Amino acid sequence: MKKLIAALLLIALLLPAAALADGVVNVYNWFDYIDESVLEQFEEETGIHVNYMNFTTNEDMLVMVEANPGAIDVVFPSEYCVQRLLNKGLLMELDFSRIPNFSQIAANLLDPSYDPGNAHSVPYMWGTLGILYNKELVDEADVSTWGVLWNEKYKGQVLMMDSIRDGMGLALKYLGYSMNSTDYTQLRAATDLLIQQKTSGMVKSYGLDEFKDKMVAGEAALAVVYSGDAQYAIDLDEEGRLAYAIPEEGSNIWVDCAVIPAAARNVDNAYAFIDFLCRPDVARKNVEEIWYCSVNTGAIELLGEEYASLYVLNPSEDIRARLEYYNDLDATWLTVYNTLWQEVKQAN
Template identity: 60%
Template sequence: MKKVLAILLSLVMVVLLSSCGSAPQSNVVNVYNWEDYIDESVLEQFEKETGIHVNYMNFTTNEDMMVQVRANPGAYDVIFPSEYCVEQLMAENLLAEINYDNVPNMKYTLENLLNPDYDPDNKHSVPYMWGTVGILYNTKMVDEPVDSWAILWDTKYMNNVFMLDSIRDTMGITLKYLGYSMNTREPVALEAAKDKLIEQKKSGVVKAYQVDETKDKMVQNEAALAVVWSGDAQYAIDLNPDLAYAIPKEGSNVWVDCMVIPSTAKNKENAEKFIDFLCRPDIAQKNCEEIWYSSPNTGAIELMGEEYTSNTTMNPPAESLANCEYFHSIQDFIAFYEALWGEVKNAK
């Protein structure tokens, strides 16, 4: 309802402004973000404090967003791609370099997320939210400590494991389990991961391959173990205190959703102001508390205090992140992955 109202209001505002002809084009910022990925009161606050009007638009997948950004140069000033898409957009020369003189709040960014290998020196991207992939398990059904991906292959948990129906993540954790990089293009490693996944499926451990359904089913005690994203894990743990989340010692994936400015942006300075605003600790705190993904903002983390810092799902200790990797774009290699994944899904 709030959303509908907000949309209606912004429509009314657009109509009013355009009919008066008094909307100066220079004072807008066109923001293209994921659906449900911000505390919307933050947008109003930004407009009030700076007088810059926010045109707020949404997308639901990285791939949709990339198509739109390529097709409409100049339509967006700030976009929110995941890290492997930042890499892809950079390769296509679609991103502008950010002038950090205008983004002083960048200083609050967590050190381990700075200077990432997808964007050395953060020339083009500022982290917005981040998270991990790990194992969500039910402490009533799992007695042993969960610290290795091997537990997903343990036949003790017959028909009791939910895997992710997502090529990159599932192949990625299997590669990690076997001691390879998640970004390897080495055919022997990839074939080995495929065989391992087929072995797992044939052994009868896997109950289902799913994405969005997993979190609610874990809340209802439908399975002992599941591969999930940390955001989903936090959601499930809030609803069922028997659940716990762990990042295996072999390492996993760390993902980062970033804020970037397209090279074709018409309002680059406003875009930098907007990014700086979202990096302000009180604003970053609002957004983090609205969507409950991990915040990259040390200022916000300090404001949230004990409740956040003691939460190992949201705020994993440095040692469990030690072996983690970012994904790199494999768009030119995806047919190879797809062929392997098809064989896993086809195994009976």
């Protein structure tokens, strides 16, 4: 049913573009994830019409891409979905001679575990998972470890992320394991730790999007958040009480990438569009619009001091070395993670 709806929606979206069959590129991006003037600029410079479509979750995007081969030329999945699409053989191997601006991509994002050698994907934006804390309530030395979320000093003051991978992941990291662990003993230990955290009353609430506003309102001392939300909250907090830290044990790094589906029809235009996005002046516009971490060294240079001073978006080399991508788990381990997380949610 979902596929049927997706197909109908796509047909409806594509109808106006059908008249311009040749000079078209069909782009499928996250909602609110680009500076729209960039699209007009691309059309002016190249004469290629951009047919721009949005999605709000990776899962929606996957259904759409799989159900409509050939309908999309450029799509922006998160790293674990790049891996999933790759495993299904749905991605085109990239010819880098046609993306000269690829050289702008920051070195720490190259050759990732989800797509060796970046053979199929070009990073677009990235970010980290960390702790947003209130400097008036929390000792800065304490947030150097994930253990702060188990620290009795902050009992009842912790906002935990209600997300399977992030919740299990940070407990695994705290124990010194990989966030992608596929060792039942390790996962069991992480689960027990999370249950102990919950039953001992450390956690104030489990949630997601509302954390940034709660922290600004002073409702809690610590919250597990993504870097983009942290920057948003820090900007919003006029009293300057909030700060962001990535614990020393390491954390998660996520990357949203531009990829070309194997079945894409307008391959030349897709290359032109991706290369255009990698151009420093264009990448700069997009960063200024959405304020996520930029992948583009040229753009970072153009953005200058002000951007470089944002430590939330620019973790040090030392921290970067300790960040880990999420692997796309297979059905077995997905079941294990899901089941264990349910046990945490039910514990009392």
